[in-house]
Amino acid sequence: MVAAPICLTFDGFRQPPALPAQYEQTTRNRLMSAVQAIHLKNHPDDSLEELYRACENLCLHYHAEALYDCLKAELTNQVAQVFQALQRDIIVPSAPTTADPGPGLMRLHTAWHSFTTQVRLIRSIFLFLDRTYVLQHPSLLSVWDLALDLFRQQWLDHTALRNAILQKLMVALAAYRDGQSPVDSLVLHSLIHMYIDLAVYPTGFEFTFLEHTRTYYTHESSQHLANLSGSTDAADRVANYLKHVERRFHEEERLALHFLHRDSTKPLMKVLYEALLIDPIQTLIANGLPPLLAGQRLDDLRRFYTLLQRVWQLNPLRTAYGQYVETTGRAIVCATDHDDTMVENLIQLKQAQDRILTQCFANDDHYVETLRNSFEHLINARPNRPAQLIAKFLDSTLRSGNKTMSDDQLEQILNHVLSLFRYLQGKDVFEAFYKRDLSRRLLYNKSASFDAEKSMLAKLKVECGAEFTHKLEGMFKDMEISRDLMADFRPARGGELQGKQRGKRPLAHGYDENPSSADASPHFSVSVLTQSYWPTYPPCDGLILPPEVADYKKQFQKYYLKKHSSRNLTWQNSLDTCVLRVPFTAGKKELSLTCYQALVLLLFQDGQERSYAQIQHETGIQDNDELIRTLQSLSGGRYRILTKNPADREVVIPASDRFSFNDGFTAPLYRLKINAIQFKETTQETETTTEKVVQDRQHQVDAAIVRLMKAHKNRTHTQLMNDLFQSLQFPISAADLKKRIDILIDRDYMERDSEDANLYRYLA
Amino acid sequence: MKVKINQWAGVAVWKWCVEDEEVCGICRGAFDGCCPDCKLPGDDCPLIWGECKHCFHMHCLLKWISTEASQQLCPMDRRPWVTAA
Structure with missing residues (x-):
C-alpha cells in the first residue's frame, strides 16, 4: 500500500519583505530637495544625520544607480545655473578690457568658494553612495570629482567668460607687479588654485601667464635700457638696472611661491631670465661693464657676476672682461710718451683686477685664466720695451728702496712687479737689463737694501728656476768674495801702507762707515768680477790714474795673481768710483765721483785753466763721448765744480771750450753726489x-x-x-x-x- | 788747492790664463766657457794644468782620469798625468 505524499507549505515566506511602495521615490525627493536647499544656501528640512541614513537605505536597497543619476542631473542643473549667473554678472560688453578686474574676480571667487563648500557638504551626505556604489563601478566619478567635472565642462563651454576672467587675472597680476593691489591676494590665490583644481592650469592659465610675463618684462627691460649706448650715465643706469633685476627675481620668486603651482616656478624664472638678462645681455655688457670696471664699482660688479651666474651666462661677461683689461692695458703699454709711468700704471691695473677677481668674480677659475691671458697679450703688445721698463722700475725701487718705504711695502711692490714679470715672454730681455742695473747697484753701492735684493732674487728663482738667476747670484757671490779678499789682502801688504791702514773691516764696496775723518789715509778697495756673470763693459786702457791709486792696484794685482796663479786680472777703470775731499773757498766738500770725473777734477789742483785737448791728454780718456759727458756733468748740471768758458751754453764743444776750477762753489750739503750723465740710461x-x-x-x-x-x-x-x-x-x-x-x-x-x-x- | 782722496773703489775682471782661441782638448769647449756638465763658467768650473803644460776643464779631466781606458795618462800626449803645482 502506497501512502500519499505529504506536502507542507509555509505561508509566511511566499512574499519577501519589501519597502513601502513609495519609499524610494519619496526618499530620493527628500534628498534632492536637501541638495537644492544647500545650493540655495538654506537649511535642509531634515537633519544631516537623517539624510545620510536615507542615502544609506537607498543604497542598501539597490537604488544606488538611480540615486546617482538623479544627483548628477541635479548637480548639472545647479552648475548651469551658477554659470548663467556668472555670465550675466561678469561679462559687461561695454566695459574696456583694462577696467578694474576686482569685482569680476571677486564675483567668480565667491561663486567658486560657495560651490566647493556646498559640494563638500553634499558629498558628506552622499558618503555612503561614494563608498559603495561608486567604488564598485570604476567608470563612475565620485561625488566631488563629478561636481568638479561638471564645473569644468561649463567652464570650458563658456569661452567668453573664461577669456574675460583670464584677462582680468592678467591685469590684476600686472598691477600686483607694479606694486598696486586692486585685488585681494587671497582672491588671486584662490582663483589660480581653481585652475589647478579644475585641471586646466597648464593650458588655461600658465601658458598665457608666461606669455604675459614675457611681454611685461621685455617691455620693462627695453624701457630701462633705451638709449643706453653713448649715454654718459650708462654705468649708473646699468647698475640700477641690475639692482632692479635682482629685486624682480626676488619678487617673482615670492609671487610664484604665493600664487602659482610649484611646477611653475622654473618656467617663470626662465622667462624672467630671458626677458631681463639674456636678451639684453650684449647691451648690458657693452655699455655697462667698461665703466663699472673703470670706476671699480665692486658691489655692482659682484651683482653683475652673480646675476649672470644665475642665468648661466658667464661667458659673454668673461670675454668682455678680458677684452676690457686687454684694451686698457694695451693703451698703457703702447703709450710711448708715458714710458716712465707704464709699470706703475700696469701694477695699478693688475691690483685693481686682482681685487675685482677676488671680491666680485668669486675667484672663478675661468676668469683668472682670462685675466692671465689678457695680461700676457697686453704686456707683450710691444716687444722688449715693457721688459726693459720693468727692470728699470725694479732698479729705481731697489735703489731708493727703504729710504722712503717700509720693508713690508717694498716687499709688496716687488711682489706686484713680479706678477707683471710673470706674463713677459721676453724674459731674457728683462734679465739682460736687470743684470746691467744690478751690476750698477752693486758696484756703485747704490742698493738700498741687501735683504730686498736677496728677496727679489729668491722670487725670480722661484719664478724662473735656478738657471735664470745663476748669473745674478754669481754677481752677489763675487761681491762677497771680493770682501773676503780685501780682509785678507790688508795684512799681506807691506811697509808704509800697512802701517797707515785702519784696522777696520771694509764694507763690500769699499765705502767705509766713517770715511770723513780728516786725517785718515785713503781707503782703497777692489771688486773682482767673474766675467761671465757680469755684463760686458767696454775696456778702457790708458787712463792716467793718481799715483797712489795706481800703486795700490799694482800691489793688489800682485797679491791676487799669487793667490790664483792661473788667472789674469784686467782692470775696469771706467767702473771705479771714489770720494774726494775738495777745499772750496767757502769750505771743504766731499764729492762722490766716477773715475772719469775724479781724473778730470784732480788735474785742476794746480789752479790752471785747461783746454779740452789738454784735459784729454793729461787724463788719458780717449773716448770723446765719455769725456764730453764727464765735462758736462762737472761744469753743467746742478753742481758746477768746474767753470766753463764761454759759459753761455751747457753743451761742451771740444774745439773751443776751456775749463777752470770753480773756487767759489757753494752748496748747502757737505757730502755731494755728482750725478754722472753716463749713468743715465742712454x-x-x-x-x-x-x-x-x-x-x-x-x-x-x-x-x-x-x-x-x-x-x-x-x-x-x-x-x-x-x-x-x-x-x-x-x-x-x-x-x-x-x-x-x-x-x-x-x-x-x-x-x-x-x-x-x-x-x-x-x-x- | 789740494784735493784729498778719501776713498777709491776699483773694479777688476778675472779670466783664466789661456789664449782666447784655445779650447779644452777633451770637450772642445772654450776655456772661457764651462765643461759640458756645468751650466756656467767661473769658480765652479775651474781649469786644471798638467806638468806637461796641457790645460783642461778640471771636470773633464777628472772624468777622463777616472775611466780605466785612460791609464792615468794625459789625453794629449799620453804621458802620465801630473797636476801642475
Missing part, C-alpha cells in the same frame, strides 16, 4: 743691451735647431717649426727661424732632402 746703451739679447737668442735658436735635428735625423719643415716654437722660451717670428735654418744649411749642419724640399736631414 739710447745707445739700451740698443747694445737689446742687441746682445738678440745675439743670445740667435745662439739659442741655432742650438735648439741642431739639437732637434740631431735627435730626429729627419724632420719636415712644419714639424721642426712646431718643435722650435715649443722649446724656445722667447717670442720669435717664423721668418727669423727660417733665416737661421738657412744659415745652418749653409754651414752644413743639415740639408734639404733632394726630392722633398720640405724635409730636412741632419748631417753628422
Whole structure:
C-alpha cells in the first residue's frame, strides 16, 4: 500500500519583505530637495544625520544607480545655473578690457568658494553612495570629482567668460607687479588654485601667464635700457638696472611661491631670465661693464657676476672682461710718451683686477685664466720695451728702496712687479737689463737694501728656476768674495801702507762707515768680477790714474795673481768710483765721483785753466763721448765744480771750450753726489743691451735647431717649426727661424732632402 | 788747492790664463766657457794644468782620469798625468 505524499507549505515566506511602495521615490525627493536647499544656501528640512541614513537605505536597497543619476542631473542643473549667473554678472560688453578686474574676480571667487563648500557638504551626505556604489563601478566619478567635472565642462563651454576672467587675472597680476593691489591676494590665490583644481592650469592659465610675463618684462627691460649706448650715465643706469633685476627675481620668486603651482616656478624664472638678462645681455655688457670696471664699482660688479651666474651666462661677461683689461692695458703699454709711468700704471691695473677677481668674480677659475691671458697679450703688445721698463722700475725701487718705504711695502711692490714679470715672454730681455742695473747697484753701492735684493732674487728663482738667476747670484757671490779678499789682502801688504791702514773691516764696496775723518789715509778697495756673470763693459786702457791709486792696484794685482796663479786680472777703470775731499773757498766738500770725473777734477789742483785737448791728454780718456759727458756733468748740471768758458751754453764743444776750477762753489750739503750723465740710461746703451739679447737668442735658436735635428735625423719643415716654437722660451717670428735654418744649411749642419724640399736631414 | 782722496773703489775682471782661441782638448769647449756638465763658467768650473803644460776643464779631466781606458795618462800626449803645482 502506497501512502500519499505529504506536502507542507509555509505561508509566511511566499512574499519577501519589501519597502513601502513609495519609499524610494519619496526618499530620493527628500534628498534632492536637501541638495537644492544647500545650493540655495538654506537649511535642509531634515537633519544631516537623517539624510545620510536615507542615502544609506537607498543604497542598501539597490537604488544606488538611480540615486546617482538623479544627483548628477541635479548637480548639472545647479552648475548651469551658477554659470548663467556668472555670465550675466561678469561679462559687461561695454566695459574696456583694462577696467578694474576686482569685482569680476571677486564675483567668480565667491561663486567658486560657495560651490566647493556646498559640494563638500553634499558629498558628506552622499558618503555612503561614494563608498559603495561608486567604488564598485570604476567608470563612475565620485561625488566631488563629478561636481568638479561638471564645473569644468561649463567652464570650458563658456569661452567668453573664461577669456574675460583670464584677462582680468592678467591685469590684476600686472598691477600686483607694479606694486598696486586692486585685488585681494587671497582672491588671486584662490582663483589660480581653481585652475589647478579644475585641471586646466597648464593650458588655461600658465601658458598665457608666461606669455604675459614675457611681454611685461621685455617691455620693462627695453624701457630701462633705451638709449643706453653713448649715454654718459650708462654705468649708473646699468647698475640700477641690475639692482632692479635682482629685486624682480626676488619678487617673482615670492609671487610664484604665493600664487602659482610649484611646477611653475622654473618656467617663470626662465622667462624672467630671458626677458631681463639674456636678451639684453650684449647691451648690458657693452655699455655697462667698461665703466663699472673703470670706476671699480665692486658691489655692482659682484651683482653683475652673480646675476649672470644665475642665468648661466658667464661667458659673454668673461670675454668682455678680458677684452676690457686687454684694451686698457694695451693703451698703457703702447703709450710711448708715458714710458716712465707704464709699470706703475700696469701694477695699478693688475691690483685693481686682482681685487675685482677676488671680491666680485668669486675667484672663478675661468676668469683668472682670462685675466692671465689678457695680461700676457697686453704686456707683450710691444716687444722688449715693457721688459726693459720693468727692470728699470725694479732698479729705481731697489735703489731708493727703504729710504722712503717700509720693508713690508717694498716687499709688496716687488711682489706686484713680479706678477707683471710673470706674463713677459721676453724674459731674457728683462734679465739682460736687470743684470746691467744690478751690476750698477752693486758696484756703485747704490742698493738700498741687501735683504730686498736677496728677496727679489729668491722670487725670480722661484719664478724662473735656478738657471735664470745663476748669473745674478754669481754677481752677489763675487761681491762677497771680493770682501773676503780685501780682509785678507790688508795684512799681506807691506811697509808704509800697512802701517797707515785702519784696522777696520771694509764694507763690500769699499765705502767705509766713517770715511770723513780728516786725517785718515785713503781707503782703497777692489771688486773682482767673474766675467761671465757680469755684463760686458767696454775696456778702457790708458787712463792716467793718481799715483797712489795706481800703486795700490799694482800691489793688489800682485797679491791676487799669487793667490790664483792661473788667472789674469784686467782692470775696469771706467767702473771705479771714489770720494774726494775738495777745499772750496767757502769750505771743504766731499764729492762722490766716477773715475772719469775724479781724473778730470784732480788735474785742476794746480789752479790752471785747461783746454779740452789738454784735459784729454793729461787724463788719458780717449773716448770723446765719455769725456764730453764727464765735462758736462762737472761744469753743467746742478753742481758746477768746474767753470766753463764761454759759459753761455751747457753743451761742451771740444774745439773751443776751456775749463777752470770753480773756487767759489757753494752748496748747502757737505757730502755731494755728482750725478754722472753716463749713468743715465742712454739710447745707445739700451740698443747694445737689446742687441746682445738678440745675439743670445740667435745662439739659442741655432742650438735648439741642431739639437732637434740631431735627435730626429729627419724632420719636415712644419714639424721642426712646431718643435722650435715649443722649446724656445722667447717670442720669435717664423721668418727669423727660417733665416737661421738657412744659415745652418749653409754651414752644413743639415740639408734639404733632394726630392722633398720640405724635409730636412741632419748631417753628422 | 789740494784735493784729498778719501776713498777709491776699483773694479777688476778675472779670466783664466789661456789664449782666447784655445779650447779644452777633451770637450772642445772654450776655456772661457764651462765643461759640458756645468751650466756656467767661473769658480765652479775651474781649469786644471798638467806638468806637461796641457790645460783642461778640471771636470773633464777628472772624468777622463777616472775611466780605466785612460791609464792615468794625459789625453794629449799620453804621458802620465801630473797636476801642475
